[in-house]
Amino acid sequence: xxxxxxxxxxxxxxxxxxxxxxxxxxxxxxxxxxxxxxxxxxxxxxxxxxxxxxxxxxxxxxxxxxxxxxxxxxxxxxxxxxxxxxxxxxxxxxxxxxxxxxxxxxxxxxxxxxxxxxxxxxxxxxxxxxxxxxxxxxxxxxxxxxxxxxxxxxxxxxxxxxxxxxxxxxxxxxxxxxxxxxxxxxxxxxxxxxxxxxxxxxxxxxxxxxxxxxxxxxxxxxxxxxxxxxxxxxxxxxxxxxxxxxxxxxxxxxxxxxxxxxxxxxxxxxxxxxxxxxxxxxxxxxxxxxxxxxxxxxxxxxxxxxx
Amino acid sequence: xxxxxxxxxxxxxxxxxxxxxxxxxxxxxxxxxxxxxxxxxxxxxxxxxxxxxxxxxxxxxxxxxxxxxxxxxxxxxxxxxxxxxxxxxxxxxxxxxxxxxxxxxxxxxxxxxxxxxxxxxxxxxxxxxxxxxxxxxxxxxxxxxxxxxxxxxxxxxxxxxxxxxxxxxxxxxxxxxxxxxxxxxxxxxxxxxxxxxxxxxxxxxxxxxxxxxxxxxxxxxxxxxxxxxxxxxxxxxxxxxxxxxxxxxxxxxxxxxxxxxxxxxxxxxxxxxxxxxxxxxxxxxxxxxxxxxxxxxxxxxx
Numbered sequence: 001x002x003x004x005x006x007x008x009x010x011x012x013x014x015x016x017x018x019x020x021x022x023x024x025x026x027x028x029x030x031x032x033x034x035x036x037x038x039x040x041x042x043x044x045x046x047x048x049x050x051x052x053x054x055x056x057x058x059x060x061x062x063x064x065x066x067x068x069x070x071x072x073x074x075x076x077x078x079x080x081x082x083x084x085x086x087x088x089x090x091x092x093x094x095x096x097x098x099x100x101x102x103x104x105x106x107x108x109x110x111x112x113x114x115x116x117x118x119x120x121x122x123x124x125x126x127x128x129x130x131x132x133x134x135x136x137x138x139x140x141x142x143x144x145x146x147x148x149x150x151x152x153x154x155x156x157x158x159x160x161x162x163x164x165x166x167x168x169x170x171x172x173x174x175x176x177x178x179x180x181x182x183x184x185x186x187x188x189x190x191x192x193x194x195x196x197x198x199x200x201x202x203x204x205x206x207x208x209x210x211x212x213x214x215x216x217x218x219x220x221x222x223x224x225x226x227x228x229x230x231x232x233x234x235x236x237x238x239x240x241x242x243x244x245x246x247x248x249x250x251x252x253x254x255x256x257x258x259x260x261x262x263x264x265x266x267x268x269x270x271x272x273x274x275x276x277x278x279x280x281x282x283x284x285x286x287x288x289x290x291x292x293x294x295x296x297x298x299x300x301x302x303x304x305x306x307x
Numbered sequence: 308x309x310x311x312x313x314x315x316x317x318x319x320x321x322x323x324x325x326x327x328x329x330x331x332x333x334x335x336x337x338x339x340x341x342x343x344x345x346x347x348x349x350x351x352x353x354x355x356x357x358x359x360x361x362x363x364x365x366x367x368x369x370x371x372x373x374x375x376x377x378x379x380x381x382x383x384x385x386x387x388x389x390x391x392x393x394x395x396x397x398x399x400x401x402x403x404x405x406x407x408x409x410x411x412x413x414x415x416x417x418x419x420x421x422x423x424x425x426x427x428x429x430x431x432x433x434x435x436x437x438x439x440x441x442x443x444x445x446x447x448x449x450x451x452x453x454x455x456x457x458x459x460x461x462x463x464x465x466x467x468x469x470x471x472x473x474x475x476x477x478x479x480x481x482x483x484x485x486x487x488x489x490x491x492x493x494x495x496x497x498x499x500x501x502x503x504x505x506x507x508x509x510x511x512x513x514x515x516x517x518x519x520x521x522x523x524x525x526x527x528x529x530x531x532x533x534x535x536x537x538x539x540x541x542x543x544x545x546x547x548x549x550x551x552x553x554x555x556x557x558x559x560x561x562x563x564x565x566x567x568x569x570x571x572x573x574x575x576x577x578x579x580x581x582x583x584x585x586x587x588x589x590x591x592x593x594x595x596x597x598x599x600x601x602x603x604x605x606x607x608x609x
Contacts, residue, residue: 027494034403037395038412041468044461045415048422048430055433103325111319112326125327132329138515138590139336139583140522142557146579147336149564150343171332178329202315232423235524235557239564262425263525272433279426286421294414 049283056280059273065281069261071245075271079278081247085162085255088248089237090230092166093173098223100170101177104133108178109185110207137175144172145239153240160242160254168240172233173226180225184218184300185211217300221293228289232282234259258282337583344580347573356577362535362559364567369574371581373537377452377553378582380538381531382520384456384549385463390513392460393467397509400468401475402497420465428529431458436530444550446541450532453549458526463516470515474508474600475501507600514593518586524557533558556582 067078108129116123148168158164188211196206212219234257242254243264256264258278265275347356351369359370396416400409431454440449478501486496502509532552541547554562560575560582567575 023492023495027492030494030498031403034395034399037392038399038404038408040392041396041419041464042412042415044464045419048427048461049418051434052426052430100325100328103322104329107319107322107326111322115323125330129326129330132333134594135333135587135590136329138518138586140518140524140557140586142522142524142560143336143340143579143583143586146560146564146576147339150339150576151335155339171336174329174332202311204315204318205311228421232421232425234423234425235561238525238561259423259425262423262429263529266425266429266432266529272429275429276433279429282423282426286423287418290414290418290421 049287052276052279052283056276056278056283059277060280064277068247069245075265075269075274079258079261079281081245082256082258082261082278083281084247085241086231086257086259088162088255089166089169089241089257090227092162092251093169093230094223094226096166097170097173097177097226101174101222102181102219104129104174105178105181105185106207106212108133109182110203110211133175133178136171137179141172141233141235142239144168145236147171148236148240159252160240161252162241162248162255163251165237165241165254166251168236169230169233172236173229176226176229177222180222181215181219184215184222187218187300188214217296221296221300224289224293224296228286228293231257231285231289232259233257234263238263258285340576340579340583344573344576347570347577350570351574351577356574357581360537364563364571364574367570369570369577371556371559371574371578373535374554374556374559374578375581377531377538378521378555378557380548380553381452381455381459381527381555382517384452385459385520386513386517388456389460389463389516390467393464393512393516394471394509396464397468397471397475397512398497398502401472402493402501416465416468419461420469424462424523424526425529427458427462428526431455431526431530439550442550444541444544444547447547447550448532448552450530451550451552452531452538455527455531455553456549458530459520459523462523462526463519466519467512467516470512471505471509474505474512477508477600478504505600507596511593511596511600514589514596518589518593521582521585521589522557524555524561527555528558528561531555531558533562535559556585 064078065083066080068081069075069079070077108126112126116126145168148164148171152158152164152167153160156164158167192210192214193206196210197203201209237257237260241256241260243256243260244254245256245261246253248255259282262275262278262282265271265278347369356369356371357375358372359368360372361368361370362373396412400412400416404412435454435457436449438449439451439454440447482500482504483496486500487493491499531554533554534552535554536552538548538551538553541550556578559578564572564575
């Protein structure tokens with residue numbers, strides 16, 4: 001029930017103006033405050049990136065990039081072998097996780113709906129699968145590391161190796177690839193599918209020849225994101241990759257990525273200038289990756305709008 | 308049946324298997340970590356592990372309370388420092404920033420999320436730790452909760468900002484028009500209408516930030532000092548608590564796993580189980596809030 005409250009007689013014009021001024025002053029103050037917050041965030045980014053690139057840049061030259069680290073506790077040498085290991089690990093991890101992740105996403109988006117209708121067990125399984133992807137995305141990387149250590153390094157006796165590290169890394173980036181592929185598939189208009197099916201194509205032909213090409217930029221975005229994740233990840237590889245400064249000669253060999261190398265330089269040898277140099281290389285790589293993602297996703301939205 | 312149809316069927320089953328793989332991985336992670344920790348729970352005892360402060364593997368003492376407390380303390384510090392900045396930035400991005408400014412700031416926040424944690428750790432070691440060391444308190448090494456909290460605050464900033472901004476943007480425009488039409492200023496509309504309507508999503512963002520903070524490993528090892536002490540104020544001034552060194556659950560695992568054997572190794576897996584359970588609880592509550600938020604919005608809009 002609404003009670004009738006007695007309002008004071010009409011507020012005087014003066015009071016109204018005072019109230020309005022007070023409120024707009026408050027607004028001015030708080031708007032300024034949020035501008036400062038926004039500027040502060042940008043400043044933090046510029047500070048971190050600027051410091052690492054400027055300080056680290058001093059150590060970076062062709063020799064730094066092309067000579068292998070000396071190893072041991074010396075902290076001398078460059079980063080060439082760690083660049084190589086990073087490249088191997090990225091290729092292996094992405095090679096394992098992309099088919100699995102894209103496949104999972106295709107099933108969860110394109111098949112799950114109709115398949116859920118066919119059996120209640122399947123329906124439950126599919127909702128558990130969605131929940132599992134969600135869960136995987138939230139698990140911290142050191143847990144993936146522990147898992148990789150106990151299963152791949154110890155139980156399966158792969159040892160500290162590229163194989164162990166890339167399998168653990170593939171589990172880590174799987175949810176990223178699944179999620180971005182799902183989004184890309186959802187963005188493809190249903191008319192595409194109906195048009196292809198109406199022409200007599202099977203479901204898989206439709207997916208393979210129509211839906212997947214249309215969603216390719218989105219899928220590529222997911223893959224590049226995962227590349228960035230592998231490049232910057234440390235905790236998982238810290239416990240699965242060993243840490244040898246040599247270039248691995250087979251997938252059963254261990255090694256160290258650029259990010260791991262930075263960690264060892266800073267913590268074990270206290271070679272901060274070399275560590276900063278490694279950090280600068282890392283940061284430049286991450287900036288490039290972000291620019292590529294930005295470019296691809298712009299293409300994606302432009303493409304969809306164009307249609 | 309012709310080949311086309313057979314391929315079509317076969318593909319369906321192959322894709323089904325890859326979809327189920329996520330379930331297998333989650334179960335395998337839970338199984339392996341738990342299975343490896345059983346020895347520790349049996350031989351040391353659950354109460355002994357979780358409620359004892361002393362961690363001395365050499366003397367068979369495996370209490371992880373100090374690490375639990377370290378993780379919680381540094382997460383608390385990161386939230387106190389990071390949340391105001393993250394929410395301010397989210398409000399700015401969602402409601403106030405002109406299009407041009409947003410076009411710069413949003414990719415910047417994204418980039419902040421992409422910077423490797425070891426780079427943050429290194430920045431902390433080289434820039435923040437020496438600054439903290441300047442604070443003149445006996446026993447202050449620079450490494451400790453304060454430096455770690457600052458680093459962690461920056462690391463969780465993108466998570467909280469982007470989820471909170473999404474929540475703010477998801478509030479229907481009719482809410483804003485309604486409030487403005489009643490004579491509220493834009494700022495009043497933001498605080499009295501938009502933020503309450505997006506509350507669940509914003510809180511979920513903060514909780515996911517907590518999850519991120521609890522799980523961070525390498526940057527924490529690099530700046531928190533890692534000594535296994537129960538963090539406490541260095542002098543009578545309670546604020547010097549934050550100058551105390553500490554060790555996180557994540558750091559405990561990463562630092563010792565490569566050389567641990569037997570019960571010690573199992574105790575590290577038990578540390579992992581505690582972390583895993585903590586994170587699952589934190590993330591599940593965030594997920595629940597997000598689903599509630601979308602429910603609220605669909606019912607209200609409908």
